[in-house]
Amino acid sequence: MYKQIIRPLLFNFDPESVHHFTFKTLKILNHLPFVSSIIKHSFKVEDPRLEKEVFGLRFKNPIGLAAGFDKDGKLYEELNDLGFGFIEIGTLTPLPQPGNPKKRLFRLKKDKAIINRMGFNNEGVEKAVERLKHNKNVLIGGNIGKNKATPNENAVDDYIKCFDALFPWVDYFVVNVSSPNTPNLRELQDKKPLMQLLETLQDRNLKMAKEVKAKPILLKIAPDLTDSQLLDIIDIVETTGISGIIATNTTISREGLTDSNKSETGGMSGAPLTKRANEVVKFLVAKRKSYFPIIGVGGIHTVEDAIERLESGADLIQLYTGFIYEGPALIKNINKELLKRKAG
DSSP: OIIIIIHHHHTTSOHHHHHHHHHHHHHHHHTSTTHHHHHHHHHOOOOGGGOEEETTEEESSSEEEOTTSSTTSSSHHHHHTTTOSEEEEEEEOSSOBOOSOSOOEEEEGGGTEEEEOOOSOBSOHHHHHHHHTTOSSOOEEEEEOOOTTSOGGGHHHHHHHHHHHHTTTOSEEEEEOOOTTSTTGGGGGSHHHHHHHHHHHHHHHHHHTTTSOOOOEEEEEOTTOOHHHHHHHHHHHHHHTOOEEEEOOOBSOOTTOOSGGGGSOSEEEEGGGHHHHHHHHHHHHHHOSSOOOEEEESSOOSHHHHHHHHHTTOSEEEESHHHHHHOTHHHHHHHHHHHHHHHO
16 A cells, blocks of 8 residues: 555655654554554564574564664654664754755655755754653664764764763664765764774773663764775774674765756665665675674665675664655565565
8 A cells, every 4th residue: 555555645745844744644643542553463573583682682673774764763662663673763963953954855766766965954862862761662773973063073072972861762872974964974984083983982881881781882884985994994893892883874876876866965875775785784794804793774675685685694674765665564574574484
């Protein structure tokens, strides 16, 4: 029903307006009697064989929602009902910020892709914390970044503020230095500033762990990194002792696109990213000297895409654009195929 009726209807309207409309609608529907139960029954696949332990956390299934969809933690309970094994909120910054001027979100229907230049629009980390205090049992990742007005030389301070505020309320952290939509942010992926940032956060993590358990810290990287830069990333992960990598963020490449919106600036996600995101996962697996977990994200639109990413070495996967184009049935179908393979 989603692909035949709901998606064609929604795709007639501005994508950012549709996003807000969908959030409000899901909130309202889930407050109606029995609706939440019907949604869970329709999409959730629960089976102990789907469970997976990664960086010390127990995931009910390996399919998560990538950051950027529920930036402010407004809908994590409702999204969890659709069958995700975990929800990543953010990117969050210390102070609220409106993001880049609209229009800033574009569908590329011919390519099954999206270009966004949102610019870390969010209500600030403290607002998200207030919502997370009501979380009952959803496994939450906190994706953190810096405010646009914060110069790179002070970026560490912004990440620390977000880290400290979210520490009691999220299950793992993601350090986002790879969005193309905040000016100069990707410069923080260079070896020296990235090492400093991750060492600072990991040191803080271990100090806080004297009272409570340390939280896994992951680094989200761009698909546009060269092999040499990816080798630097592996060295940084292994040197700092952070828990793993999320591969990958959106791309600035426009290779192979045919839709008229392809000239829009911003990060591109969706089906055209499938090949490159998978290549990055394979490279990391082949070149790492010691094991660290990898969450694979980017261009997962089909069950086959998901299986390929997992077989390439990803421990978990995340959906974003594939979820928008294919609907919640994609989560269910991936989980059912995983169970089928375990039974076989």
